Amino acid sequence: MENAKKSVELTEDELEAFSRLILPEPQTGECIYNHFAITGIRVDRVEPGFVACTLKVPPRLTDRAGNLANGAIANLVDLVGASVHFRGLPMNVSVDISISYLSKAKLGDELEITSKSLGQRGRYSGVSILVRNKATGEMIAEGRHSLFRSAASKL
Structure with a gap:
């Protein structure tokens, strides 16, 4: 238990850096989590059932070794996967996400993130993200994202 506890404790340098951290104020109604997640993503191409984005790996999304954090990759798969939805229909909600982590991305690497619709059956759809x-x-990384669309409101 002590080894596990030590592995998540911050070093003196990390504590010093954390104490100087200034978080931006979110806009009214904006989630601070989404602010950090999507800042820096550039949408390059949008077609029916397809989205292509670019992101230069920023320091805020890296782990202690300077690699893009697995949690940041999962967040990108969720955000870019959910961006593929069908025009005129309500937004989708995530049901299931599966990610294969294949190699590392370093601080400053430029990433290409593509999301392609795999199809839809009723209100359930699938998306592939590279x-x-x-x-x-x-x-x-390669991800699969399953989404469910709620019924349109009759109000």
């Missing part, structure tokens, strides 16, 4: 290093073409 995260690649834009310079090398190396696959960083």
Whole structure:
């Protein structure tokens, strides 16, 4: 238990850096979590059932080793996967996300994130998300995202 506790404790340098951290004030109604998650994402192309984005890995999304954190990858898969929805229909909610982490992305790497609709049956749809290093073409992660669309309100 002590080893586990030590592995999550911050070092003196990390505590110092944390004490100097200034968080931006979220806009009215904005979630601070979403602010950090989507800042820096550039949408390059949108077509029916397809979205392509670019992100240069910022320090706020890296782990202690300077790699893009697995949680940040999961968040990108969720956000970009959910961005593929059908025009004129209510937004989808995530039901299931599955991610294969294939390699590492480093601080400053430029990533290409693509999301493609796999299809829809009733109110259930599936999306495939690929995260690649834009310079090398190396696959960083591959995700599958299942979404459910609620019924349109009759009000």
